[in-house]
Amino acid sequence: MFVDQVKVYVKGGDGGNGIVAFRREKYVPNGGPAGGDGGKGGNVVFKVDEGLRTLMDFRFQRHFKAKRGENGGPKNQHGKNADDLVVRVPPGTIVYDQDTDDLIADLTEQGQEAIIARGGRGGRGNTRFSTPANPAPYHAENGEPGIERNIRIELKLLADVGLVGFPSVGKSTLLSVVSAAKPKVAEYHFTTISPNLGVVAVDEAKSFVIADLPGLIEGAHLGAGLGHQFLRHIERTRVIIHVIDMSGSEGRDPFDDYVKINDELRQYEYRLMERPQVIAANKMDVPGAEDHLERFKTQLEEEVPIFPISAVAKTGIQPLMNYVGELVEHTPMFPLGISEEVEDKVVYRATEEEDPFIITRDDDGAFVVSGEKIEKLFIMTDFNREESVRRFAKRMRGMGLDDALRKRGIEDGDTVRIRDFEFEFVN
CATH class of the missing domain: 3.40.50.300 (P-loop containing nucleotide triphosphate hydrolases)
Structure with a gap:
């Protein structure tokens, strides 16, 4: 059977978490921060293989998810970066974003590669946040989530x-x-x-x-x-x-x-x-x-x-x-068509700067905050640490979220929802 068009889900690996750690050496009772960064998540990479002639393999596997990076370690040990997930495709493969219809890659030559979904960067360990004002921070970042997208793969035969x-x-x-x-x-x-x-x-x-x-x-x-x-x-x-x-x-x-x-x-x-x-x-x-x-x-x-x-x-x-x-x-x-417009067979489209957040109301009256930028900040925050929570609140105020919520009529005690988590608004 010949298969020349399929829809697939891909996700880059999440970055590993940074950690909070301190030096514990003999004769150094109050050692400085020593938390290492997390490793980078793996990319989902499509690579041309001339031995393939159809997209048949995608009929049996429609989800491709790269591995996450390793968490950071004490003594400033950097977590290991995850390996890329390499998916073999036949020459003549064209990849589109299913939601936006944007061209991602046009692959024609043996061995040619394109990153379809990038892995997230590793979260920073507490060593990265040390300042003269706060020489021993109890704050580290979680890993950045990898890019996930639904894609459409088309095959154009490369017959002579x-x-x-x-x-x-x-x-x-x-x-x-x-x-x-x-x-x-x-x-x-x-x-x-x-x-x-x-x-x-x-x-x-x-x-x-x-x-x-x-x-x-x-x-x-x-x-x-x-x-x-x-x-x-x-x-x-x-x-x-x-x-x-x-x-x-x-x-x-x-x-x-x-x-x-x-x-x-x-x-x-x-x-x-x-x-x-x-x-x-x-x-x-x-x-x-x-x-x-x-x-x-x-x-x-x-x-x-x-x-x-x-x-x-x-x-x-x-x-x-x-x-x-x-x-x-x-x-x-x-x-x-595509080939004459695309240098190196990959297109990157510039987009206008998106708003950092969008505020809507749920049926239960909760104020729902969404948006790629603020959701990424939320995911990368460790809410088990008070210092990380304070830092998150400060960043939200810097984005103008508090003022925007007040303009929408929020009052003390009202519920604010980000992703699946809820908070109580306090003026």
Whole structure:
């Protein structure tokens, strides 16, 4: 089974906690702070593996969570950083944020890596908070939470040659003849509902990858039929073989088919028309195909190589493959869409500075405070230590939370809720 789009949850590892500790050496009864920092959480990293051809593995595992960093130790011992969680993906993998639809990474080359979810930094130990005014702090940070996100993974085949054409024109049969691929072949439309790959050996030293892609219909660029599923894969091919049923066996006009398919390619992405294209005039063994071919040549205005073939009878195949092999060898990869806009295949989007918090009211009257910045501060605070609680309260006042709550009408004794924890407001 071919899988070319999946939705996955990823989470970077949380940072390890910093600790509160003091020197306890002989003859040093009142030693200074010696709490070490926590280690960094692991990243979730996607790495290209040319041995993979589909996203099949993601059907069985949809959650990827990196390990958390080690907690800090006494004597200023730094906690161990967690190893990255490396997930192998096939070349041609594109990763989007499912919630924002932002591009995260475009991975095409063997060994290429991209960090999909970063691990949190380790919390600082009490050594980091020592000041002349407070030389022995009883405060340390918890580790920073790792980034978590829902992502959408899409796969664009990186075939050298793509077979295009209406359903049932003989693309799958042609692929089965020129390679060792075994696509499904039958006499009904949309036999191919997912791409099939094959390797064509032109000679001992020359070969190329060819993809038999699902048949197009009118309106494919708008998503009709198998439209977008098909067109996503044709974007990166170097050469297009346009397979046409020259026999007109289904009552369609061969030239009309040719025009409609190219129109769909052009409307989906105009740069697809920059691809070198070869016409495979198929089913030439059927009576009447020769007449259709002659008429087709008179109607064709541009200079496009035409190779009369019969995939069933296996005639005319070798000259076609020889020509396409030469074309592939002298045609560079075409940057297109995402690839031409993305340097190093990774995009980082700048966002406007978010408010540090948002205040809402629950049905029970509680004031609910939310927001990435304040929630991260909350998670990294150790509420078992009075000094840490005082520091958290000071930071909240510095953000303007107290004033904002008063403007919302909060009174002494009212409940303030952050995440799953509740506090009583005191003026």
